[in-house]
Amino acid sequence: MKLPKILLAAALVAGLLTGCSARATLTVLGPWSDAEEQSFRAVFADFEAEHNVTIDYIGTPAVNQVLQADVQKGQPPDVAVLTSPGELARYAASGGLRKIAGVSDSEYSQQWRTLLRLGTPDLYAVPVKADLKSIVWYNAHTPPSPVPSTWPGLLDYTAKVKPAWCLGMEAYSTSGWPGTDWIEDILLHQAGPDTYADWASGKLSWKSDAVRAAWTTWGQLLAAQGAPGLRTAALLTYFGDAGKQMFATQPGCHLEHQGSFATGSYPKDAAADFFPFPTIGPVPESWEVSVNLAGQFTDNPLAADFMAYLAGARAQAVWPARQDSSAFSVNQQVLAASVYKGPVRTHIAQVLASAQHLCLDASDVMPAAMADAFSRAVLEFLGDPSRLTDILSGLDNVRTGVAGQGKLTEPCG
Structure with missing residues (x-):
């Protein structure tokens, strides 16, 4: 008499599992904490909702050192945002950084398309924000x-x-x-x-x-x-x-x-x-410019989707548009969308997105x-x-x- 009940329970559980997919997790390492962390979380909130994913974000000012330790242990984050393009370029040279697939850089100027390739023929980085x-x-x-x-x-x-x-x-x-x-x-x-x-x-x-x-x-x-x-x-x-x-x-x-x-x-x-x-x-x-660049460190398909999301104008506009923000995007569509308040911020955004002779x-x-x-x-x-x-x-x-x-x-x- 017990066997049919067990089978019935197993079938019920299987039905529940197939009816709702488990929520995936994506690990992201970055340099921001406190108010800046909240701004970055606002940037990826839509991605979490639309992809049914939880982003496990770890913010630390020692992002380069933490990433180096994680890579050495063979446990890198899916995505890391670095303040140092030079460090990211060294991971590209050593093979630790993945080429970005399925991401368009057409919304960026020729100067930025060059810089985002980190001295290689391939696209390796997405700018999160710049100064x-x-x-x-x-x-x-x-x-x-x-x-x-x-x-x-x-x-x-x-x-x-x-x-x-x-x-x-x-x-x-x-x-x-x-x-x-x-x-x-x-x-x-x-x-x-x-x-x-x-x-x-x-x-x-x-x-x-x-x-x-x-x-x-x-x-x-x-x-x-x-x-x-x-x-x-x-x-x-x-x-x-x-x-x-x-x-x-x-x-x-x-x-x-x-x-x-x-x-x-x-x-x-x-x-x-x-x-x-x-x-x-x-x-x-x-x-001269400085920039926070995101790079992909695993083959997780969600990481590739996240990089494509970060590169787009919708995500790029979130941080600059927040109240009292001092953040800027180099995405030209964000500039065209007039998200910047006042002539001073607009002037800075114009230079970042369109100027010639940019040097990191x-x-x-x-x-x-x-x-x-x-x-x-x-x-x-x-x-x-x-x-x-x-x-x-x-x-x-x-x-x-x-x-x-x-x-x-x-x-x-």
Whole structure:
């Protein structure tokens, strides 16, 4: 008498299982936590619903180290979003990164289509969000007059307005990186994209004339700023706090060289505007950019679907359109959809999506050991500019020491 009941129960369970499919899981590793994590979760919410999948997102500022450990254990996430295109390129070179299939990059400019291939003939990355560098912020209520459009004009303003620059180099374990942005921008606008690309990819010596000139040019501007005490203060000032002084009743500074994300740390009612970093030599107008790139690390078909979803305009528009967002997409359809609030954000989005001569942040392209040494060198230079020769020699020793590591060979679009 019991056997038919057991068979009946088994049939009932089988019917339930075939009537509703189990919910799949996709693992995603990324650099965001807190409010940024919530914004990223909003980006993939529709994907979860439409594909009946749960995305197991792990956010950590040590995303490169966590990914490296997971790959070494043979347990990589399905998808990882990295702040360093150079690291992603090294996974592509080692075979750990999957080529992206079924993803169209037609919504991106030719410059971005080049950059997303990580120096290969194939598509390997999808941009989740990007930031424009090569810009100088100011308080729109007290703009510089005239707005500097040349390097001599910028030096003149620096010498006349005290203190001109908001400088903050403190960033915990990565202190010094705001100064690397200065060197990168000066070199790009003084020597041009080709020289910049050779330097960023490790082909050009740190002791070369072009690289030395970038450091000495920054030193020239720091000297025009005035008191050495301001350089010392920069070593102790958190980078996210430096620019807030522009909007005080009695401004503590008037200009900040910082990426488009800077507005996220400014007061909510701040009237911030920017002007392009001026060219210093006979070079084309160029822009330094940073970008968070997603890469696929497993053959999970859902991972391929997720990459295609992330690349599309619908997903790309979510983060930039959120209230008080300082995020930008490089997808041209997002730009056309007018999701950006105000002329300043729209201008930044236009440059990111459409400008010629885009170059990735050099520190994000370099091997980790080189980028870390670069950041430390900035701090040394601020402390004692007379040590420049020794500083550059030390950096070149690091360059030759990492020569065997994979390089991102095309850091400019």
